[in-house]
Amino acid sequence: MPGNPLTGFTHRRRRGAELFLIVISLIVGIGAYAAVGLGVEGTVPADIVGYGGWLAVLVIVCHIVVRMTAPYADPVLLPVVAALNGLGLAMIHRIDLANLEQNSDAHTFARTQLMWMTLGVLIFIAVLVFLRDHRRLQAFTFTSGLAAIVLLLLPLMPVLGTQINGARIWIHLGPFSFQPGEIAKVLLVIFFAGYLVLHRDALALAGRRVMGIDLPRGRDLGPILVMWLISLGILVFQRDLGSSLLFFGLFLVMLYVATERPGWLIVGGLLFVGGAYAGYLLFGHVQARVGAWLDPFGSKYDSYQIVQGMYGQAWGGLVGRGLGQGDPTLIPFSYSDFIIAAIGEELGLTGVMAVIMLYGLIVERALRTALVCRDAFGKLVATGLAVVFALQVFVVIGGVTKLIPLTGLTTPFMSYGGSSLVANWAIIALLLRISDQARRPLPDLTGSMDEDATQVVNIR
Amino acid sequence: MNKPIRTMAIFCMALFLALLVNSTYLQYLEADELNSHNDNKRVRDAEFSRERGAILVGGDSVAESVPTKDQFKFQRRYPQAQKYAHLTGYYSYTYGRNAVELTQNDILSGSDPRLFVNRVVDMFGNSQPKGGDVSLTIDPKAQEAAYQGLRDLGGPDIKGAVVALDPSTGAILANVSSPSYDPNLLASHRLSTLPDVWKRLSNDPERPMLNRGIQEIYPPGSTFKLVTAAAALSSGQYTPDSKVPGGTSLDLPLTDTNLPNENGMSCGGDKITLTQALQVSCNVAFGWLGMQIGDAALREQAQKFGFGDKYLDDLNDQAVSRFPAKLDEPQTALSAIGQFDVAATPLQMAMVTAGIANGGTVMKPYLVDEVRSPDLEVLDKANPEPYRSAVSSSVARDLTQMMIEVVDRGTGTTAQIPGIKVAGKTGTAQSSVDRNPYAWFVSFAPADDPKVAVAVLVEDAGVARDAISGSGLAAPIAKRVMEAVINK
Numbered sequence: 001m002p003g004n005p006l007t008g009f010t011h012r013r014r015r016g017a018e019l020f021l022i023v024i025s026l027i028v029g030i031g032a033y034a035a036v037g038l039g040v041e042g043t044v045p046a047d048i049v050g051y052g053g054w055l056a057v058l059v060i061v062c063h064i065v066v067r068m069t070a071p072y073a074d075p076v077l078l079p080v081v082a083a084l085n086g087l088g089l090a091m092i093h094r095i096d097l098a099n100l101e102q103n104s105d106a107h108t109f110a111r112t113q114l115m116w117m118t119l120g121v122l123i124f125i126a127v128l129v130f131l132r133d134h135r136r137l138q139a140f141t142f143t144s145g146l147a148a149i150v151l152l153l154l155p156l157m158p159v160l161g162t163q164i165n166g167a168r169i170w171i172h173l174g175p176f177s178f179q180p181g182e183i184a185k186v187l188l189v190i191f192f193a194g195y196l197v198l199h200r201d202a203l204a205l206a207g208r209r210v211m212g213i214d215l216p217r218g219r220d221l222g223p224i225l226v227m228w229l230i231s232l233g234i235l236v237f238q239r240d241l242g243s244s245l246l247f248f249g250l251f252l253v254m255l256y257v258a259t260e261r262p263g264w265l266i267v268g269g270l271l272f273v274g275g276a277y278a279g280y281l282l283f284g285h286v287q288a289r290v291g292a293w294l295d296p297f298g299s300k301y302d303s304y305q306i307v308q309g310m311y312g313q314a315w316g317g318l319v320g321r322g323l324g325q326g327d328p329t330l331i332p333f334s335y336s337d338f339i340i341a342a343i344g345e346e347l348g349l350t351g352v353m354a355v356i357m358l359y360g361l362i363v364e365r366a367l368r369t370a371l372v373c374r375d376a377f378g379k380l381v382a383t384g385l386a387v388v389f390a391l392q393v394f395v396v397i398g399g400v401t402k403l404i405p406l407t408g409l410t411t412p413f414m415s416y417g418g419s420s421l422v423a424n425w426a427i428i429a430l431l432l433r434i435s436d437q438a439r440r441p442l443p444d445l446t447g448s449m450d451e452d453a454t455q456v457v458n459i460r
Numbered sequence: 461m462n463k464p465i466r467t468m469a470i471f472c473m474a475l476f477l478a479l480l481v482n483s484t485y486l487q488y489l490e491a492d493e494l495n496s497h498n499d500n501k502r503v504r505d506a507e508f509s510r511e512r513g514a515i516l517v518g519g520d521s522v523a524e525s526v527p528t529k530d531q532f533k534f535q536r537r538y539p540q541a542q543k544y545a546h547l548t549g550y551y552s553y554t555y556g557r558n559a560v561e562l563t564q565n566d567i568l569s570g571s572d573p574r575l576f577v578n579r580v581v582d583m584f585g586n587s588q589p590k591g592g593d594v595s596l597t598i599d600p601k602a603q604e605a606a607y608q609g610l611r612d613l614g615g616p617d618i619k620g621a622v623v624a625l626d627p628s629t630g631a632i633l634a635n636v637s638s639p640s641y642d643p644n645l646l647a648s649h650r651l652s653t654l655p656d657v658w659k660r661l662s663n664d665p666e667r668p669m670l671n672r673g674i675q676e677i678y679p680p681g682s683t684f685k686l687v688t689a690a691a692a693l694s695s696g697q698y699t700p701d702s703k704v705p706g707g708t709s710l711d712l713p714l715t716d717t718n719l720p721n722e723n724g725m726s727c728g729g730d731k732i733t734l735t736q737a738l739q740v741s742c743n744v745a746f747g748w749l750g751m752q753i754g755d756a757a758l759r760e761q762a763q764k765f766g767f768g769d770k771y772l773d774d775l776n777d778q779a780v781s782r783f784p785a786k787l788d789e790p791q792t793a794l795s796a797i798g799q800f801d802v803a804a805t806p807l808q809m810a811m812v813t814a815g816i817a818n819g820g821t822v823m824k825p826y827l828v829d830e831v832r833s834p835d836l837e838v839l840d841k842a843n844p845e846p847y848r849s850a851v852s853s854s855v856a857r858d859l860t861q862m863m864i865e866v867v868d869r870g871t872g873t874t875a876q877i878p879g880i881k882v883a884g885k886t887g888t889a890q891s892s893v894d895r896n897p898y899a900w901f902v903s904f905a906p907a908d909d910p911k912v913a914v915a916v917l918v919e920d921a922g923v924a925r926d927a928i929s930g931s932g933l934a935a936p937i938a939k940r941v942m943e944a945v946i947n948k
Binding site: 253256257258260262297307310311312313314315316317318326327330344348349352353356357359360363364367368370371376379380383386387390391393394397398401402403 | 461462463464465466467468469472473475476478479480482483484486487488490491492493494495497499500501502503505506
């Protein structure tokens, strides 16, 4: 059969292309690790074989799992993620070395981060192996919503939760610390998608028209609004500006995509402006962030971190100082939220642009998956994941480069942090699963089945 | 749902585009500005670890970077620290830069656009960029003469300053200020020692870091009579032979007080010539003269020599010399003899002298003669330029003749150099009753073909009050400096 009767086009598997791109991304990741050793100590690191081997094994295993369980999946996503993760690891290792130079007892992050990456890859494999059809997730709509709320509430619990750097978004379980918000992000996307698929017609069509905007019925809007208020409320109490922004944007975009009503964007935009202004008036820490953004060189607000990040990036210039040649330890948290400033310092504008382009690729490939996806739920999940990813990258990189006020969020796949890494690997697995479904040729049903018979789709 | 998804794709693209544009702005367009911030530790560390260019005087370095093995790769050294401290300035990790280290920092650190080609070559050749050298106009012999001249008066604690100029170019040939300090202490890499050194130097009541030649103004006393004489001659109503009063004191209108002469005696008769008046530094004559020509003419003449203006680019924090605005008659009389509220830097008085020596044209003073790239290619050479035309050449000739009389048989005989005609003027300025007066001497030589103009100020030599005079303290130093330049 020359093509799909519905689209007239059959996607090719392109797994060979994926493998080729993965080899390139491994060269980037392992090469960066070697360059760090050369730049700091003058020799290629002694553990390059073990480290490089481990990284290669992880990524190749992912590739094999994709080949077996999702052969039609998008071939670009995995290599891009591998490149970002490898580069992030090399950068964290570089900052470790700089810290060790100043203090031989300094805490190092690279090894733990590699462990987290391993866990992320395991989750990735688990998602692909056990979730053979993403539509099954639709059955867990409300479970996901509930789980998300519980996860978001956990850090507020007296024993579990810990306040770190002013934000109460961490829980501690024995030796592990965890940011449940990162996982809640994925669960919220599933909840919104599942709910909107069922209610989008009602939201779009039923209801009254007020001032040119179609207002939906309260009972359709109710649960989702409650959900949104709860998540925002929690975040306000946890003082986590970045996540508030992220969840609100996610909610708005998914509502818009599901109902196809641009009016939601206008209403939401106004709500956002109002909420942001109220937040600015009500909360000292919001004022401090905005103040430091507007006037980083005044002494009124504590802007040391953002100023150091800007100095680092300016110092990097067009091509950077070279890995191991800069001073990224001058920037507080250069291994986590501010890793892009460290990239800017050592790899220059060139490196920063490459990283931003890689993130852009992930987002646009995810949206492309949403476009070709055949079911509404898959479309919404893919769009939601793409948008939440794009917003997160924008909020954190924009904050570090002083485009917008700084809010604490991790840089996906690069910042140090287990929860973020694991959650993002799960997001990629979901996207691959959806794209595999979307790109897979339709089964040839012509003739073999009675045209009038009802088709049964097993979604469980 | 595909239409909103496409919209979101465009929206996300816009987000990433904004990130790209913003990082370009930050890392390319705004980078130079951010790199110039004082609290930018990276830039400071890198600049500190770079081989900074030398500051040269007569081919020898007075500031140089030598390799070290500590956290920065090069240590700044000042081999003739005390003698050149106020010219080189310091280069300190914690306290920044001063003097030539400050004004020529771009060349010395290697960040000047004129060194761009070198930087590119260094980048591709993978060698550390180096700074360029700065060569000063200082004549090492004149500088030594000025430095030793001040020291011989009263050791390292004497307060005073010497500024010598080449009258025909404006090049600064010597600039010494005393007491001095050791910039090596501020350039030390033992960063923990810096705050103490800094506190000691900046809290010292003798203010050793102050360049008294350029950064402080003093009442110029009788040396200002040159400006008054210049104004009088330029008015066309007076010649060197004009008769002026020369009695024992001048009655000041509007007040009960009289203006006496320095020694309380007559200047040599009731009527003397202007030449005689300058020769004996007659307060009565010049006070009277000031009232005759008026404060406006005096002020205009002073401004033509540079009062009220900044003209020195090569050193920072130049003090502006002052001729007060709005004077009544007695104040004009006092101002005409360099008292009341008139105040000038030694550099300013050297410029008055150099302007007379140069036929009436004051040259713009400069200290940096040449800047060179690390491979000794000359990037820039100073180009002497006229600053202002202060007096006509005939007035300059008359004034020169009068100043020769001062040295030949007047108050300035101690500045005579055998075989060479010297033109000069002494000054002894009161600042307040309870402190010792300032001793001044300004001069140039040879009077017929001037090679050097010099101003010497002795603020406090630790000698008895009646021993303080321009002739006794300052003129011998001026003589040594002039000899050093002429006998090359």
